[in-house]
Amino acid sequence: MIEQKIITAERNAALRAAFGELAPRCRELLSMLIADPPPSYAEISATLQIPVGSIGPQRARCLARLRRTRSLSAFMDRETMPARVRSSGGETGA
């Protein structure tokens, strides 16, 4: 129970640190995507002034960068994440 809480807290800290490593554009986009309730793509498009069609690809790129950040990859290496669902698309190289 406590152990689980500690792991969650560490994971959260790693995720936040990773988020901090991202470029401002990615931080803006991801902030909007994790908002509760999430805004529509139309709202995101209007706020960030990017075409609706590019939100999906940018989302994927930003998340791939998030995975590759030092903070998150270090945490992943240490904690071998529970593979609840195997990544279907595999890693975006690099």
Place this chain on the structure above:
Amino acid sequence: MRDGWDDDQLLAALGEAVRARQAVPAEFIETAKNAYAWHNIDAELAQLSYDSSRDESRSAALRSEKASIRALTFTSAHFSIELEVTEGSLLGQIIPPREGTIEAQTGAGATTAAPVDEIGFFSIEPVPASPFRLHYRAAEGTDLVTGWITL
């Protein structure tokens, strides 16, 4: 990293992480505010000068007793407060005796007030949740706070 989350899971985890940070400090901020609220109180600070649980000679002597009462003493330049923690209450004695009021304030901000009688005795029920501190005010203007107490 081979095993991991797909994009939706990663995004959900990130959202959780960001919200967790927003959620945690609420408690901390409250406790910190309450701690600081006492900071500028114009009162004498009474420091812990005796704690039965750290008194080895006493605990050795009483080891056979079932329910030993925890006794604490707080001392300032002019006063001391002797406390006894029983199961349901906090009994205390102000030395030298002065009539007044005593208030227990917990780290979470809850307060319980009790009168201090003319022989300096008081009783606070139930025992405040730890950590807490006591604030004693006597009619003639004595103002005394103890350090934080964790039982």
